[in-house]
Amino acid sequence: MHLARFPRLHLAHLPTPLEPMPRLSKELGVEIWIKRDDCTGMSTGGNKTRKLEFLMAEAVEAGADMVMTQGATQTNHGRQTAAFAAKLGMACHILLEDRTGYTDANYTGNGNVLLDNLHGATTETFPGGTDMPAAMEKAAEAERANGKTVYVIPGGGSTPTGALGYVNCALELLGQANDRGLVIDLVVHATGSSGTQAGLVTGMSALNSGIPVLGIGTRAPQAKQEAMVYDLACRTAEKLGCPGVVHREHVVANTDYVGAGYGLPTESGLAAIRMFAELEGILLDPVYSGKGAAGLIDLARKGAFEGQRVVFLHTGGAAGLFGYDFALRG
């Protein structure tokens, strides 16, 4: 496993801090640390920055003058892609799917949407249920017919190339733990389009770390989520040159905290946002990291982590708070 073999743009602020959370740990009776991937840089940071270091390097190699991606209205991935495109002098077009039906002006125009436009990206909205990959292919073809060299990034940047960013995170986290003599029993994080967990699991397995990873679902039911992560992890391991290192049982997702659906805030997710903000001064978001933390908190209270040292990987998303202010006010 030798990541230097892959093209990469060194634009992320790495390594991200690994910090204790003493007040939250005391409250929950479990030792919980946080890996600050909300601090990766590029337009307020988040987990997509690590993926985009590898994806955008491919775009540069392909001679792209335009990058295109898609996601929900408040996509963090779109915002971070727009920032990379700005930095690299590329055009950026983002296709936004209305997966929630919210008409609140902050949801449709503030938060990530505001930042997409600040970075000079163009956005186009589609009704929920649209075949977004097909819509994106169509849009890319139209731009190619105009003479553009378009690099298309699937939603969430979850390809084997993007997942290399989280293989890199596994390497970084294990290095920090080893340097400090800190034994990590479990890593917990929010999982969605699967690239984060696939990369982590592949990295942790390839390094033979023995550290399990638990993904807390934000969208799909458990069987589908685990199948997606496993499939991408296997393809990532192949790309890395270590096929077969990921076993099916390494992929574990708990999808009990999704609530009514993707992008729809839950009581437990909002409570988790308040708890992290009030006890640790850390900002989560209602779509991903808040639901991930809701799983962490509930499982800790149920005794699932007894005697363990748990690392919560903060995947970012706080820019979305300003698109969801209606859910948090009062």
Ligand SMILES: *Cc1c(COP(=O)(O)O)cnc(C)c1O
């Ligand atoms: C995209 C995202 C996730 C999920 O990561 P995947 O790699 O898509 O599974 C988690 N948290 C935040 C804040 C995100 O933007």
